Amino acid sequence: MRVLYAGDPEEKALWEGALRAADPQMDLIMEPGQADPASVEALLYAPSGPLRDVAPYRNLRFIQSLWAGVERILGEGRLPAGVPLARMVEPGLERGMVEYMLGHGLRIHLETERFREAQARELWAPQAPPLASGRPVGVLGLGELGAAVARALAGVGFPVSGWSRSPKPGIGAEIRALSGPEGLEEILKSSEILMVLLPLTPETRGLLNARTLALLPRGAQIVNAARGPILEEEALLAALESGALGGATLDVFAVEPLPPGHPFWRHPRILVTPHVASATRPETAAQVVAAQMRRLARGERPLHLVDRGRGY
Numbered sequence: 001m002r003v004l005y006a007g008d009p010e011e012k013a014l015w016e017g018a019l020r021a022a023d024p025q026m027d028l029i030m031e032p033g034q035a036d037p038a039s040v041e042a043l044l045y046a047p048s049g050p051l052r053d054v055a056p057y058r059n060l061r062f063i064q065s066l067w068a069g070v071e072r073i074l075g076e077g078r079l080p081a082g083v084p085l086a087r088m089v090e091p092g093l094e095r096g097m098v099e100y101m102l103g104h105g106l107r108i109h110l111e112t113e114r115f116r117e118a119q120a121r122e123l124w125a126p127q128a129p130p131l132a133s134g135r136p137v138g139v140l141g142l143g144e145l146g147a148a149v150a151r152a153l154a155g156v157g158f159p160v161s162g163w164s165r166s167p168k169p170g171i172g173a174e175i176r177a178l179s180g181p182e183g184l185e186e187i188l189k190s191s192e193i194l195m196v197l198l199p200l201t202p203e204t205r206g207l208l209n210a211r212t213l214a215l216l217p218r219g220a221q222i223v224n225a226a227r228g229p230i231l232e233e234e235a236l237l238a239a240l241e242s243g244a245l246g247g248a249t250l251d252v253f254a255v256e257p258l259p260p261g262h263p264f265w266r267h268p269r270i271l272v273t274p275h276v277a278s279a280t281r282p283e284t285a286a287q288v289v290a291a292q293m294r295r296l297a298r299g300e301r302p303l304h305l306v307d308r309g310r311g312y
C-alpha cells in the first residue's frame with residue numbers, strides 16, 4: 001500500500017527517518033509529485049502540509065491526521081468525506097500533555113504567583129498552600145488526553161472530576177466522571193482549577209462564556225490547552241477584571257499567533273504559552289502510523305476514526 005506524507009515540510013526528514021525505522025517495508029512517498037496520485041492509498045495529512053488539491057488522489061482508502069485536533073481538516077473541506085479519517089493518538093503526544101497540565105496545575109496549586117508578588121514587595125507572608133487533596137480540579141474532556149491528565153492529577157492527590165459527552169462509568173474510582181448539562185454545572189461549581197481538553201466542535205465553541213465562567217468558585221484558575229474558541233476571550237477578561245477568576249494559563253487562542261497588542265500579552269493574571277502544550281512526536285507517532293497501515297492491510301478498521309457528524 002502506497003503511503004504519502006503530506007505533513008509539515010519542516011518535519012519531513014524527522015518523519016521519514018521515524019517511518020522507515022517503524023516499517024522498513026513501507027511504500028513511502030515523502031512529497032506529492034514523487035508518484036502518480038492515483039497510486040496513493042493512504043495519506044498522512046496536516047493542514048500545514050503542501051497538499052492543496054486532493055482530487056487527483058482518487059484511490060485513497062485512509063487518511064491519518066498528524067494532529068490530534070481535526071477541526072481545521074473538517075473545516076477546510078478539502079479531503080474526501082467518504083474516506084475514513086483518523087485522529088492522531090500516540091504516546092508522545094499524551095505524555096507531553098500530561099507534563100504540561102501537571103506542571104501548570106502544580107504551579108497554580110502552589111500559588112507561586114502570590115509568592116512572586118510578595119517577594120516583589122519584600123513581604124514575608126508565610127501562608128502555605130493546602131495539600132493537593134484540598135484542591136479540587138476539573139478536567140473538561142475525558143478522551144485520550146483528558147483521561148490521561150485526570151489520572152495523573154489524581155495520582156498526585158488532587159480530587160479530580162472529569163466531564164465528557166457520554167458517561168464514563170469505567171474510568172476508575174479515583175475520578176468523579178460527569179456528563180451532560182448537569183454534569184457541566186457540577187464540575188464548574190466545584191473546580192478550583194479547571195483544565196480544558198475538549199475538541200473544538202459546534203457544541204464546544206464558546207462553551208466557556210460569561211454564564212458558565214460565573215459558576216466557577218471565586219478565584220478559580222483556568223488552563224486551556226484545547227482550542228482557543230472554546231473559551232470566550234472577552235468573558236475571560238471580564239471575569240479576571242472583576243476578581244471572579246484568579247488567573248488563566250492559555251496555550252491556544254482564537255487567533256494564532258496571538259496578535260501584537262492583544263490584551264492577553266501583558267495581562268498580569270494570564271500566562272501565555274504559544275501552542276506548545278503538546279505535539280505529535282514522530283519518533284513515537286511513526287509506530288502508531290505503521291500499526292494503522294498493518295490494520296488496513298489485514299482488512300481491519302483503523303483506530304481512532306473521526307465521526308464527521310460529531311466533529312471529532
Ligand SMILES: NC(=O)c1ccc[n+]([C@@H]2O[C@H](COP(=O)([O-])OP(=O)(O)OC[C@H]3O[C@@H](n4cnc5c(N)ncnc54)[C@H](OP(=O)(O)O)[C@@H]3O)[C@@H](O)[C@H]2O)c1
Pocket residue numbers: 068069070089093097140141142143144145146163164165166167197198199200201203204225226227251252275276277278279312
Ligand atoms: N494545545 C496543544 O498543544 C494540543 C495538543 C493536542 C491536542 N489538543 C487538543 O486537545 C483536544 C482533545 O484531544 P483528545 O485526543 O483527548 O480528544 P478525544 O480523545 O477525541 O477526546 C475528546 C473528549 O471531549 C469530549 N467531548 C467532545 N465533545 C463534547 C461535548 N459537546 N460535551 C462534553 N464532552 C465532549 C469527548 O466525550 P466522549 O468521550 O463522550 O466522546 C471526549 O471525552 C484535541 O481535539 C485538540 O484540540 C491540543
